[in-house]
Amino acid sequence: YKRITVKSLVEMKSRGEKISMLTAYDYTMAKIVDGAGVDVILVGDSASNVMAGHETTLPITLDQMIYHASSVVRAIDRSLVVVDLPFGTYQSDPKEALRSAIRIMKESGGHAVKLEGGKEIKDSIKRILNAGIPVMGHLGLTPQSIYKFGTYTVRAKEEQEAERLREDAKMLEKAGCFAIVLEKIPAALAKEVAESVSIPVIGIGAGDGVDGQVLVVHDMIGMTHEFNPRFLRRYMNLYEDMTNAIGQYVEDVKSQDFPNEKEQY
Ligand code: KIV
Ligand code: NA
Helix, strand or coil: CCCCCHHHHHHHHHHCCCEEEEECCCHHHHHHHHHCCCCEEEECCCHHHHCCCCCCCCCCCHHHHHHHHHHHHCCCCCCEEEEECCCCCCCCCHHHHHHHHHHHHHHHCCCEEECCCCHHHHHHHHHHHHCCCCEEEEEECCHHHHHHHCCCCCCCCCHHHHHHHHHHHHHHHHHCCCEEEEECCCHHHHHHHHHHCCCCEEEECCCCCCCEEEECHHHHCCCCCCCCCCCCCCCCCHHHHHHHHHHHHHHHHHCCCCCCHHHCC
């Protein structure tokens, strides 16, 4: 099949075809996600929580993101691979941001980078784009600035924050970003933003008026079970299925049911 590019996503928006996006952090998962037909694979810094067990996304390093991204890139035939720039690798200055983005592109083979924030990182975004690296924006709930807000609750419910988000989205479009993620904001605001820009807006907890949806794959297949926000639809309960399967294995080993005669040489 034809590879998805940043151009295909903009075309999908203009024909009204919704964009599907999921995370993946490793080869085996990325093979399944790509093979199932997901348009965009995000190597999210949520790997900090999901893969490494940290409480926030702040601790994950650029080297660790490159390791995850290179594993994902080796698995894919069709999906566009977007890689998060982790906390601390782009906020100081545009040159550092570009250096970090270049390392991701060269060392992982990913196709684009994602950065959290609006006008405060405008110069960094422009510098990265000038080097020919596609950039996806990320507004609304931005987990790398969790300590500024203190909670993971819905963002931009107040008009002042909503207006700032509208301006930031326009800025990201004007700067040349190929898409924007909107996380956990009111559906009406997300719809309004999606209609106000020509680039695709991909939502997570941002309602049905946007151009595509993204979820963390471990959440939607129910491998995690303690994270239960309203926006999360679980398609499987792998936590339960895996616990049962592994429990059965333990029982079979103990009872000497496994291995049986056919399962040995
Ligand atoms: O890291 C991540 O998984 C993300 C998505 C939730 C958008 O940034
Ligand atoms: Na992220």
